[in-house]
Amino acid sequence: MSSIAGTDFTGLHNDHKPKGFMNRWVFTTNHKDIGTLYLVFALLMFFIGGAMAMVIRAELFVPGLQLVEPDFFNQMTTMHALIMVFGAIMPAWVGFANWMIPMMIGAPDMALPRMNNWSFWILPFAFAMLLSTLFMDSGGPASGWTLYPPLSLQTGDSFAFVVFSIHMMGISSIMGSINVIATIINMRAPGMTLLRMPLFVWTWLITAFLLIAVMPVLAGAVTMLLTDYFFATSFFNAAGGGDPVMFQHIFWFFGHPEVYIMILPAFGVVSEILPTFARKPLFGYAAMVYATASIAFLSFIVWAHHMFTVGMPLEGELFFMYATMLIAVPTGVKVFNWVSTMWRGSMTFETPMLFAIGFVVLFTIGGLSGLMLAITAADFQYHDTYFVVAHFHYVLVPGAVFALMAGTYYWLPKWTGRMYSEKWGNLHFWLSAIFVNVLFFPQHYLGLAGMPRRIPDYSPQFADFNMWSSLGGFLFGATQLIFVGLIIHCIWGSKLKAKSRVWEGAIGLEWSVPSPAPYHTFDTPPDIDESMVVHADEISH
Amino acid sequence: MMNTHMDSNELKQRRANARRTAWKLALVALLIFGVFILTGVIGR
Numbered sequence: 001m002s003s004i005a006g007t008d009f010t011g012l013h014n015d016h017k018p019k020g021f022m023n024r025w026v027f028t029t030n031h032k033d034i035g036t037l038y039l040v041f042a043l044l045m046f047f048i049g050g051a052m053a054m055v056i057r058a059e060l061f062v063p064g065l066q067l068v069e070p071d072f073f074n075q076m077t078t079m080h081a082l083i084m085v086f087g088a089i090m091p092a093w094v095g096f097a098n099w100m101i102p103m104m105i106g107a108p109d110m111a112l113p114r115m116n117n118w119s120f121w122i123l124p125f126a127f128a129m130l131l132s133t134l135f136m137d138s139g140g141p142a143s144g145w146t147l148y149p150p151l152s153l154q155t156g157d158s159f160a161f162v163v164f165s166i167h168m169m170g171i172s173s174i175m176g177s178i179n180v181i182a183t184i185i186n187m188r189a190p191g192m193t194l195l196r197m198p199l200f201v202w203t204w205l206i207t208a209f210l211l212i213a214v215m216p217v218l219a220g221a222v223t224m225l226l227t228d229y230f231f232a233t234s235f236f237n238a239a240g241g242g243d244p245v246m247f248q249h250i251f252w253f254f255g256h257p258e259v260y261i262m263i264l265p266a267f268g269v270v271s272e273i274l275p276t277f278a279r280k281p282l283f284g285y286a287a288m289v290y291a292t293a294s295i296a297f298l299s300f301i302v303w304a305h306h307m308f309t310v311g312m313p314l315e316g317e318l319f320f321m322y323a324t325m326l327i328a329v330p331t332g333v334k335v336f337n338w339v340s341t342m343w344r345g346s347m348t349f350e351t352p353m354l355f356a357i358g359f360v361v362l363f364t365i366g367g368l369s370g371l372m373l374a375i376t377a378a379d380f381q382y383h384d385t386y387f388v389v390a391h392f393h394y395v396l397v398p399g400a401v402f403a404l405m406a407g408t409y410y411w412l413p414k415w416t417g418r419m420y421s422e423k424w425g426n427l428h429f430w431l432s433a434i435f436v437n438v439l440f441f442p443q444h445y446l447g448l449a450g451m452p453r454r455i456p457d458y459s460p461q462f463a464d465f466n467m468w469s470s471l472g473g474f475l476f477g478a479t480q481l482i483f484v485g486l487i488i489h490c491i492w493g494s495k496l497k498a499k500s501r502v503w504e505g506a507i508g509l510e511w512s513v514p515s516p517a518p519y520h521t522f523d524t525p526p527d528i529d530e531s532m533v534v535h536a537d538e539i540s541h
Numbered sequence: 542m543m544n545t546h547m548d549s550n551e552l553k554q555r556r557a558n559a560r561r562t563a564w565k566l567a568l569v570a571l572l573i574f575g576v577f578i579l580t581g582v583i584g585r
Contacts, residue, residue, distance in 0.1 A: 108552070111559030178566045182559040216570045220577030235581050246584075250577065525552075 017519050026121070029113035030519060031098045036415075037120050038095030039408075043484070045087035045127065050477050052080035057439075057473035063460045073456035074142035075134065081145035085262065086169045087127050089396065092404050093265040094119075094176045097204050099415065101180060103510040103517060104198045106189025106526045111182040119175040126168035133158040144454060146251055147222065149236040149244050153229050163226045170215040177208035177215075189509075191528035195289070198508050199282065202289050203268030206296045210257045210264075213300075218254040221247060245310050252303035260299045262396065264292060266363075266403030267334060270356045272508070273410050274338055277353035278345025279505040284337040291330035291337075298327045308379045317376045324374035328367070335364055350503070351425030355406035358398060358433050366394030369444065387447025393440045398433070405432070405483065412490055413498035417516030420490040424482060431479040438472030 018024045028034060055076045059067050068076070098116065102109055110116045133140040138156020141147065147162075155162065184197070184205050197205075224235040225247070234240025236247045267288075275282045282288065304312060304320040312320075338360050347353070369391040373379050382388060405428075413419050442465035447453075451462045458466065498515035509528075513521050 111556060112563055115563070174567075174570050178563045178570075181566060182562040185562055186555045186559040212566055212570050213573065216574035217577055220574050220581065223578065224581050 027117070029109070029117050031102050031110045031113070031116065032415075032517060032519065034110075034116050034120050035095045035098030035100075038091045038098060041120070041123060042088050042092035042095060045083050045091070046480070048131070049080050049083035049088055050480065052076045052083070053473060054477055056080065057470040059456050060458070060466050061470040062467065063458055063463050065457055068456070070456045071139065071142055074144075074454065075140040077454050078141045078144055079130070079134070082130065082141070083127070084396075085145065085258070086166075087123070089262045089400050089404070090173060091123060093204075093207070093262070094173075096200075096265065096269070096404075096407055096411075097176070097180055100411065100510060101183060101201055101204060102187070103513065103521055104201050104508055105184065105187065105192050106509050106522045106528065107183060107187035108520065108523050108525075110179050111187050112179050115175050116179055119172050119179065122168050122172040122175075126165045126172065129161050129168070130165040133161050136161070146248075146255070147225065148251070149225060149228065149247050150238075152225060153237075155229075159229055160226065163222045166222050167219055170219045173211050174215050177211040180204055180208040181212075189522065189525040189528060192509075195286065196528075198268075199271035199285070199288055200265065200268035203264045203271075203292050206292050207261050207264045210261050210296055210299065214254040214257045214261075217250060218258075221250040221254065224250075245307075248307045248310060249304065252306045253300075255306065256303045257296070257299040259392075259395070260295060262400045263363075264296065266359065266400045267292060269403045269407040269410070270338065270359050273352050273356040273406055274341045274360075275507070276410075276503050276505045277350060277356075278342045278347050280341055280345040281507075282337070283340035283343075284333070287333055288337055291333040294330040295327060298323065298330070302327065305374055305376075305379070308376050309383045321374055321376045325371060328371055331367055335360060335367075350409075351420070351422060351429055352406045352410035352503075354426065354429040354433075355402050355409065358429065359402045359406060362394060362398030362402065362433075362436070366391055366396075366399055369394065382447060384452055385447035386443045386451045386453055389453050390440050390443035390447060393443070397440065398436050402432070405429075408483075408487075410503075411510070412487070413502040414510060414513075414515050414517055416491050416494075417498055417514075418490050418494035419496035419498050419502075420486050420494065424486050424489075428479065428482040428486060431482070432476065435472045435476035435479055439469055439476050440472070442466075442468045442472075 018028065025033065025037065028037075055068060056073065059065075059073055098110065101107075130140075136156075136158040138158045140158065141152065141155050141162045143152035143155065152159070184201060188197070224233070227233040228235050228237055228242070232240075234242035236242045236244045238244060271282055271288055302320055302324045304316060305324045308317055308320070342357075349357075369387070373382055373388065373391055409420065409425055446462055446465045446469070449462065449465075451458055451466075500514050501511040502515060503511075509522075509526060510517070512526065
């Protein structure tokens, strides 16, 4: 258990906030305020991206063209993905990083607070620019979030806005990552050794390195697209001697690590929550760290499994198939360790635990369909079908999004100082868990039956599963309103005050500070004594 | 009991180190961007 000595949070100094809206929120350099800004922004983007998903599912509710023009449908699929990936999931994780990393490692703030402010405030402008393309003559991007040429080069002049907004998102992500790494490397409290850091901090450290490695690659790829469109270069233009397949290689060299950028922090959050509610230390802490690093390394050498059908040499296809399957090993280590953490634990099932268990079960389904897709020969059938859509949505929605929900419920009392309604939280989980499966499970069958992705109309044979999927989608979307209501009630309506250590089994520095966490924490570094044991590896020594 | 104390000078030093870390990482990011553009241009 942890013990913190010599840290006084009762003085006024710890809780003085800047006066006025502008000073508090626009010019803020406080990691907690910037974390809140990121989280609010991400929630807003979830609903904008979610509204686009509703348009897609409404159009696909029955066969035939119903509500929107095919080109607008394509804009919706593209924008839905760009907004959910870059506007919702990634900023939400950066919000968690801002709030939690300094408190978890005993640092007074992020290492570079002013850059932190800038990292956030770039984002609203980037997304305003991206969304503005929907109102331009040439419309928004409609080539899918992968922006494959030559299709993406038919976007029209609004393409410049798309590329520039991606550049801005990339700059924001890189600055955020630099801040995370600089903070973890340099600002840990004395005694907080690397292998004592909470798993969430470890997963974010590795995620930040991934981001710095691959965001410049995406920036390079879209810059070359930009010059192909506006300056008559031929990087990817076959007519000028370029190679459109080269774009796919470059894009997925970014794109596959990007998948892990969205899921590694989820692994971290789940690794925090399961030990708390199982009242047992995390099983195999060191193995979890090494597994995370292994997954990150492997993510760089599997990119071409996204493009098995472009016509690669057999040796290449075999390499990417086996390398991809190798990822199942460290991922399996993680799932095994999560299950072992719960094994014979004194488990209780508060909302964060429900979402964390939901994550383990449903993410594993997404992982297994990923293994199916990794089989090159089988992928020739699955490629570009709804099976792929089902696969990555299982990884990202009951995977990354459920982990975000779990983390929010877990730390919301620490952020607000009040308890949320457990009854409504349970209802939110069960409705989400049911409807997310109604939404995405039928898509496996649609894909296996041959329904292509990114189409507004389909053969009548696919009608029943599409109707189920759309119903699940509408109900899953509506269920998320409970989440918003619950947060609003927790902040402004809840009468239940939260304790410092909100959860009985919680271990870690963040639980040593009062709830809500004072505006400034750990101005004086905490004393971490040797009884600060956070995982079973240390107990066994 | 390990040494757990950190005075304000050390905090300043840590922030300076953090800035150095940040500059190095920014250079790495710029280098990767540059290499990809350069290989694109040379490859053409």
